[in-house]
Amino acid sequence: MTSTATDSAPPAPGTRRPGGRTARTRAAVRDAVLSGLADHGYPGLTVEYVADHSGVHKTTLYRRWGGLEGLVADALDMAGEDSWVPPDTGSxxxxxxxxxxxxxxxxxxxxxxxxxxxxxxxxxxxxxxxxxxxxxxxxxxxxxxxxxxxxxxxxxxxxxxxxxxxxxxxxxxxxxxxxxxxxxxxxxxxxxxxxxxxxxxxxxxxxxx
Amino acid sequence: MTSTATDSAPPAPGTRRPGGRTARTRAAVRDAVLSGLADHGYPGLTVEYVADHSGVHKTTLYRRWGGLEGLVADALDMAGEDSWVPPDTGSxxxxxxxxxxxxxxxxxxxxxxxxxxxxxxxxxxxxxxxxxxxxxxxxxxxxxxxxxxxxxxxxxxxxxxxxxxxxxxxxxxxxxxxxxxxxxxxxxxxxxxxxxxxxxxxxxxxxxx
CATH class of the missing domain: 1.10.357.10 (Tetracycline Repressor, domain 2)
Structure with a gap:
């Protein structure tokens, strides 16, 4: 699947995206999801909260992430997209x-x-x-x-x-x-x-x- | 603390109670909590649900268990009050x-x-x-x-x-x-x-x- 880095591109959870507006949007949304989960837990998290804290419109969140479950799942996908490597101490x-x-x-x-x-x-x-x-x-x-x-x-x-x-x-x-x-x-x-x-x-x- | 096995006795979480009406009430409430947790999870569990499924009046549940957190904590206490012993196979x-x-x-x-x-x-x-x-x-x-x-x-x-x-x-x-x-x-x-x-x-x- 190819995707262009525009705001209307569908998210591609689990794949790395190039930098740019979409990546920044996705990161802002992820940050809002994390702070919402930390403050309220999953049962208290709402799409409204994520919209308010990310600056991304609610309709965009629904269109691109489908809803709350998709937002949380994508935040988890992003957590796995780091460059962490295990230690290599020699033994x-x-x-x-x-x-x-x-x-x-x-x-x-x-x-x-x-x-x-x-x-x-x-x-x-x-x-x-x-x-x-x-x-x-x-x-x-x-x-x-x-x-x-x-x-x-x-x-x-x-x-x-x-x-x-x-x-x-x-x-x-x-x-x-x-x-x-x-x-x-x-x-x-x-x-x-x-x-x-x-x-x-x-x-x-x-x-x- | 001494307690008599009457319906109005305060619960004594973490202690074994003699059989009788209070023990049966407590077990019925515990069963209702477990089925509610299994069906709806903690965020979906309500005191009303426990009342409906245990046959114990809502006001009694509030008086004796304080509310939802107390009901769940007491169900956990009861889970720990079994007679299970670890295996003794000889090695x-x-x-x-x-x-x-x-x-x-x-x-x-x-x-x-x-x-x-x-x-x-x-x-x-x-x-x-x-x-x-x-x-x-x-x-x-x-x-x-x-x-x-x-x-x-x-x-x-x-x-x-x-x-x-x-x-x-x-x-x-x-x-x-x-x-x-x-x-x-x-x-x-x-x-x-x-x-x-x-x-x-x-x-x-x-x-x-």
């Missing part, structure tokens, strides 16, 4: 520890935590947000598997290792505490989670059989 | 595997999964539900640590092991998929999660230092 131990610390750091202040928290909450209310959240995490964890692929190349992990499971294992105890059990997380917990995933990797617990 | 490996399989089984059909899912979702909307969810999981995981305590007695784990971390590690990758990334879970994933937690335990990754 699996260092990379897993760094990954775990990045999770802890990203939730260390409530302002930074509000967007991901709002997305996880919205996924319980909207099937389309749930699909976008699934796609976001699937892509993010797949990016993380680069650290396991390099470990395999260095002979630190077995060639038949389930790399997707390893990187999820590092984050899982941290995200469990943030989003479900609502317990604090800290650097010591990040170290513990990374050490456990490393030990399980070395013991072959993630190898496919 | 840490067997116990962790059994724990993981119980998680998978509890989400294997959508009817069984609807109540826990609704509680996790409600915690994003209500501070009181969040506190009740935190208390539920804290108590549940503490119950699970019996399997680690027995492993320590058998010499399968170190005496300074962080037992709370071990039992959370078994569930975390499964609950991550159910509630956050929305990926399927199955028996193979349960085995993998248990095997990883066991290997990390044996390697000392959960030992306090």
């Amino acid at each position: 699996l131990e260092g990379d897993l520890r760094e990954l775990a610390h990045e999770v802890v750091d990203s939730f260390s202040d409530s302002a930074a935590a509000s967007a991901p928290t709002a997305f996880v909450a919205a996924a319980f209310q909207s099937e389309r947000a749930a699909q976008a959240l699934h796609a976001f995490y699937a892509e993010r964890f797949t990016r993380c598997t680069a650290v396991v692929a390099r470990a395999v190349e260095r002979g630190e992990a077995d060639t038949d290792i389930d790399a997707e499971a390893v990187v999820r294992a590092v984050s899982a105890p941290l995200l469990l505490r943030v989003f479900i059990t609502r317990e604090p997380i800290d650097a010591a917990l990040a170290d513990q989670s990374a050490a456990a995933a490393l030990a399980a990797t070395h013991a072959g617990a993630y190898n496919r059989r | 840490l490996e067997g116990d962790l595997r059994e724990l993981a399989h119980e998680v998978v089984d509890s989400f294997s059909d959508s009817a069984a999964a609807s109540a826990p899912t609704a509680f996790v979702a409600a915690a994003f909307q209500s501070e009181r539900a969040a506190q009740a969810l935190h208390a539920f999981y804290a108590e549940r995981f503490t119950r699970c640590t019996a399997v680690v305590a027995r492993a320590v007695e058998r010499g399968e784990a170190d005496t300074d092991i962080d037992a709370e971390a071990v039992v959370r590690a078994v569930s975390a990758p499964l609950l991550l998929r159910v509630f956050i990334t929305r990926e399927p879970i199955d028996a193979a994933l349960a085995d993998q999660s248990a095997a990883a937690a066991l290997a990390a335990t044996h390697a000392g990754a959960y030992n306090r230092r």
Whole structure:
């Protein structure tokens, strides 16, 4: 699908757009969605709020995003369109520890935590947000598997290792505490989670059989 | 605090009540809350709905539970008041595997999964539900640590092991998929999660230092 960077072009969620007016509009709308989710949560978010806070007319929002679910899903798509790459410290131990610390750091202040928290909450209310959240995490964890692929190349992990499971294992105890059990997380917990995933990797617990 | 089992007695969330009319009322109200959460989610649940589906008058619900947040929190308290005990298979490996399989089984059909899912979702909307969810999981995981305590007695784990971390590690990758990334879970994933937690335990990754 080709699209031109004009204001009337349909959005192309999940694809990168060139800079320009449409990209700026999309970013302004995304910012308004995030602030609305942070302030009111998904049940309290309205298209009117997004229009007021983005300066984009309500009819444009409906035409290009379809409505609230489309707005939230596109904000999640944009969150996945960053250039983040996983750490490359030279060892699996260092990379897993760094990954775990990045999770802890990203939730260390409530302002930074509000967007991901709002997305996880919205996924319980909207099937389309749930699909976008699934796609976001699937892509993010797949990016993380680069650290396991390099470990395999260095002979630190077995060639038949389930790399997707390893990187999820590092984050899982941290995200469990943030989003479900609502317990604090800290650097010591990040170290513990990374050490456990490393030990399980070395013991072959993630190898496919 | 003493209380008599009459309909006008204040509820005592988190404590077991004797059978009788109040316990039956509380259970009927809990069932109505669960079906309402399953059907409409927290944002769609109303005290009217609970009154209609429990047969308990709205004014009684307000007087005894304070309102919607209190109703949801008490339903969560009741969920934690069961007699469930963790498995005791004779080995840490067997116990962790059994724990993981119980998680998978509890989400294997959508009817069984609807109540826990609704509680996790409600915690994003209500501070009181969040506190009740935190208390539920804290108590549940503490119950699970019996399997680690027995492993320590058998010499399968170190005496300074962080037992709370071990039992959370078994569930975390499964609950991550159910509630956050929305990926399927199955028996193979349960085995993998248990095997990883066991290997990390044996390697000392959960030992306090």
